[in-house]
Each structure stands twice: as C-alpha cells, then as structure tokens.
Amino acid sequence: MVGIETNELTKRYSETLAVDRLDLSIPEGIVYGFLGPNGAGKTTTMRLLTGLTQPTSGTGSVTDVPITDRDGLRSHIGYLPEEPPLYEHATAYEQLEYVAGLRDLPAETTRERIDTLLDELDLTADAGTRIADYSKGMRQKTAYIQAVLHEPDVVFLDEPTSGLDPRAARTIRELITDLADSGTTVFLSTHILPVVEEVADTVGILYDGQLVAEDAPETLTQRAETGETQTLEDVFLELTSTDPAADERATDG
Ligand SMILES: Nc1ncnc2c1ncn2[C@@H]1O[C@H](COP(=O)(O)OP(=O)(O)OP(=O)(O)O)[C@@H](O)[C@H]1O
Secondary structure: OEEEEEEEEEEEEOOEEEEEEEEEEEEOOOEEEEEOOOOOOHHHHHHHHOOOOOOOEEEEEEOOEEOOOHHHHOOOEEEEOOOOOOOOOOEHHHHHHHHHHHOOOOHHHHHHHHHHHHHHOOOHHHOOOEHHHOOHHHHHHHHHHHHHOOOOOEEEEEOOOOOOOHHHHHHHHHHHHHHHHOOOEEEEEOOOHHHHHHHOOEEEEEEOOEEEEEEOHHHHOEOOOOOOEOOHHHHHHHHOOOOHHHHHHHHHO
16 A cells, blocks of 8 residues: 555745645655755645645645545644644643543553653653653654654654654664554654665655655665765755756766
C-alpha cells in the first residue's frame, strides 16, 4: 500500500508559490527524508499532508485517506511540528494522558505505552514536573511521545532531534528506525543531513516548492561518471544552489 501520495499538490500564499505541483508516491513502512533549504516549502507540505491547511490545487492522500478529510486523517497520522503545542501548566504525564483521552485510547495499555516511551527517552524522573519548567529537549521528547502515542500509520516529524542531547538524539533515531520496521511510514524533515543519511530509505529534495531529486541516499551520493561517492551535503548544496556556476557544475557533473 502507498503511505503518502500526492498529485500536482500546490499551495499558493498570494504571491508565494510555497508548494509547486508536488508529486509524491511514498510506500508504507519506509523513512522518507524530506530535505530543502529554508523557505523551500517543507513545513507547508507537512501542513498539507496532515490536513492543517488546504491545497490551492492538486490532490493528496495519506493511507488512502484524502488530505482534505482532516477528521478521517486524525487516527492515521501523528505530527511533530517544529513548535509543538504543549500545555505549559500540565506535567508531561498529564499532557500525554490528556492527548490519549482526546484520542479515546484504551486507558490501561496507553498508560503502559506512555511509561515505556518516557523511560526510553529518559524522561520518567521529570514526567511529574510542569512543562513550563522544562528544557527545550524535554519539551521535544514530550512532543515526540505525543506524536506517536496512538501508533499512527504515518508519522510526520519536523526536526525531531532539535534541542536533544546526543544520547536522546540517538534514541530518537533508533525509535524512527523501529517505527519503520514495524510498518509505520515516517516522513522526516530535518536540516541535519547525517540523521537523514543514517535513517532514511529514500530522500526527497525540495527547492522552491518543487521536488528536484528523489532517490535512496546511497544512490544520490554516488557519482555515476566517476564511481566516487560525494556527501549528501554536496548533493544538497549543488541541487539547491542559486549560484549559476554551481548549477552548471551540478548539471555537467
Ligand atoms: N501562512 C503563510 N502565509 C504566507 N506565506 C507563507 C505562509 N507559510 C509559509 N509561507 C511561505 O511559503 C514558503 C515556504 O515556507 P515553509 O515554511 O513551508 O518552508 P520550509 O521549507 O519549512 O522552511 P524552513 O526550513 O525555514 O522551516 C516561504 O516563502 C514562506 O514565506
């Protein structure tokens, strides 16, 4: 089954074409690394795919549910946005139980799942502290758990390792791989290219709202003409350069 599919998906904000006729076909159970420079349209794409904003034109579906059906998408998707919504006055535990309640998740198994995730992310000791007193990393961990708590079919993660110390960042990378291994589709947007190289099965590079490359990371970094390997950063910089000389180098190889 296809996890995410779009057909000429387009979003325009008055003069700005944020997403420009995007065609995606992402099989379920893979990690899709979504790259692009600032302002390329990554967040807008994720907001479209999660039903938070409506397309100007084109279509899309996530696990066969049309992205215009926000209620229909709800149980199938999880979203960790760049600035996650958390209740400052709640503790992590209260926040997660509240979200579980909104989603009508079964109380007992959910409590176990919350405990397991808090433990994996080393947050158990702080789970009873108010979120207002949390560090950025602690908030990020809480928001990550919130995004995956209901075991969604497709998870959208915007900079999931942002603010995390190396140990927590590694745990998140492992959890992402585990999610895909268990059949979850992970749509991962990050500027941290080594994370993408490590966990992504396929990488898509967005530039000015358009997909300019899409392939397995090891294929993208392989130079066909010389047989040498370049870094994902080299590929990214070539494909998203506004410098015509660099553009020419990219096309000429
Ligand atoms: N609500 C909005 N109203 C008007 N313009 C918007 C809106 N949201 C995004 N844009 C514009 O759309 C373009 C794409 O923005 P978007 O936030 O999707 O980029 P991004 O790839 O997520 O960038 P970053 O890496 O900096 O987070 C930008 O030019 C931005 O200014």
